[in-house]
Amino acid sequence: MTECKLGVPATDYNDYGCYCGLGGSGTPVDGIDECCMHHDNCYDKIDKSMTCPSLYTLPYLYSCSNHQPLCTENQDICKTALCQCDKTLVECWAKYDIPEDK
Structure with a gap:
């Protein structure tokens, strides 16, 4: 999906900031990291409100x-x-430049 919208693989965002990748805590370092925090919260909401497999x-x-x-x-x-x-x-x-540094 990331390649469709941005032309790069989602792995380009792995380990970026505090929330991009598995887990996350603290204050997001910027807008990209805040996107990842909201994504984590979205998955958490599904996990708590639905009976879904992994x-x-x-x-x-x-x-x-x-x-x-x-x-x-x-x-x-x-x-x-x-x-x-x-x-x-x-x-x-998509609102931000693709990260070069993690």
Whole structure:
């Protein structure tokens, strides 16, 4: 999804700031890190409010049209929610330059 919107893999954001990557705590260092914090909170909300299998390995479907990721309709509620979290993250990242330093 990140490649669709930004042209780079999501791994370019791994270990950036306090929240990009697994886990997270403290105050976000900038807007990109704040996007990651909101993404973590989005996943936490799904984990607490739905009975979903492992969030980090649950595959969902999406398409890409004109650099816009679109979550595929008619997926189960868990997949739809995860796709929306990831889409929101990528749209947030798009407001900022792609990080060069972590």
